[in-house]
Amino acid sequence: MNWKLKALLPAAALVMIAGLGAASDAQAQVKLRWAHVGTAGAPQTLYADEVAKLVKERSDGRVLIQVFPNSQLGNAGEMVDGVKSGAISMGHHEFASLAKIVPNVAVFNTPFVYRDAEHSLRATDEKTSPALKELNEDLVKKGNIRIVGSFFAGTRHLTSNEKVLSSKDMQGKKYRGVPIKLWSSMLTGMGAVATPVEVSELATALATGLVIGQENPLCNLHSLKLFEVQKFVMMTGHMQSTLAVFANERAWKAIPAADRKILEDTMAEVGQATLQWDRNTTDKCRADLQAKGMTFVEKKDGLDIDGFRTSVLAQVGKDFPEWPPYIEQIRAVK
Numbered sequence: 001m002n003w004k005l006k007a008l009l010p011a012a013a014l015v016m017i018a019g020l021g022a023a024s025d026a027q028a029q030v031k032l033r034w035a036h037v038g039t040a041g042a043p044q045t046l047y048a049d050e051v052a053k054l055v056k057e058r059s060d061g062r063v064l065i066q067v068f069p070n071s072q073l074g075n076a077g078e079m080v081d082g083v084k085s086g087a088i089s090m091g092h093h094e095f096a097s098l099a100k101i102v103p104n105v106a107v108f109n110t111p112f113v114y115r116d117a118e119h120s121l122r123a124t125d126e127k128t129s130p131a132l133k134e135l136n137e138d139l140v141k142k143g144n145i146r147i148v149g150s151f152f153a154g155t156r157h158l159t160s161n162e163k164v165l166s167s168k169d170m171q172g173k174k175y176r177g178v179p180i181k182l183w184s185s186m187l188t189g190m191g192a193v194a195t196p197v198e199v200s201e202l203a204t205a206l207a208t209g210l211v212i213g214q215e216n217p218l219c220n221l222h223s224l225k226l227f228e229v230q231k232f233v234m235m236t237g238h239m240q241s242t243l244a245v246f247a248n249e250r251a252w253k254a255i256p257a258a259d260r261k262i263l264e265d266t267m268a269e270v271g272q273a274t275l276q277w278d279r280n281t282t283d284k285c286r287a288d289l290q291a292k293g294m295t296f297v298e299k300k301d302g303l304d305i306d307g308f309r310t311s312v313l314a315q316v317g318k319d320f321p322e323w324p325p326y327i328e329q330i331r332a333v334k
Helices: 003-008 011-028 043-058 076-085 095-100 103-109 117-122 130-143 181-189 199-208 218-223 249-253 257-291 305-319 324-332
Strands: 030-035 063-068 090-094 145-160 174-177 193-196 213-217 232-248 295-297
Touching: 030 076, 043 063, 043 090, 043 145, 043 257, 063 257, 076 090, 076 095, 076 145, 076 232, 090 095, 095 103, 095 145, 095 181, 095 232, 103 130, 103 181, 103 232, 103 324, 117 145, 117 232, 117 257, 130 145, 130 324, 145 218, 145 249, 145 257, 174 181, 174 199, 181 193, 181 305, 199 213, 213 218, 213 232, 218 257, 232 249, 232 305, 257 295
Parallel strands: 030 063, 030 090, 174 193, 174 213, 232 295
Antiparallel strands: 090 232, 145 213, 145 232
């Protein structure tokens, strides 16, 4: 309020105006429940927390995001169902977790499809990705869910209790995959017996021998303490782990346009920041994992990355024959 006007108003009027302002703020406030499966310290946990903090500040408290990490509101499938029904406002996970609604959305998790981390974000931004724009329309129609952002959570690599150089070393052996069809195809292409395990049960599955290996970004290995149950890290770099942020369509549209733009811009800004976070932390995570006894295997050590690429993409092409046009669109994004 203009200070000259304040000087002319009696105290009672000022109290009334302040009260009306507070009531208006309370009525305009948007509260969003954001769920994910990430553990404390994981890049995806830092991302959601940072977005929630900045949106509260930038909207002057009109938009409050309560983040529920570590599968508090259910595993990945249950979280997607919750966002679809509206019980959960927002969530983030692999794009392929939305394949239960629109199967082709999983194409954004195709192994070996992105040139680098920066390309993965451009190719998963509706403003620059014709493929995402098309598939997003299907998601809204069929599932009342909209992909509203993406961010980088690291490059995924293979780990095992045994040294692996090629798909021959994985034949007939059980490796954990995210409980999504694409992961089964990828691991089958790598030569393994794909065994779906939720991330909350991963360490136990490795410790008990249910599976002998898995794949994840380096910093996830650290946050999940997989160095306690795995010996070797194969630097396959088979997938840029770019996660989708998705929202219930009704909840998304209910956010006032100006505040929705604040949320969109903040997610995009923090999404770009995750690229630098990854650069800043990956070397440290690798050093820490080596200090804890993990052995890194690279191309110079005989790791057949080209062989993995060929066999994995052949398996994906067999299992998802409708994907080539989308893959071309993804690769064409500059």
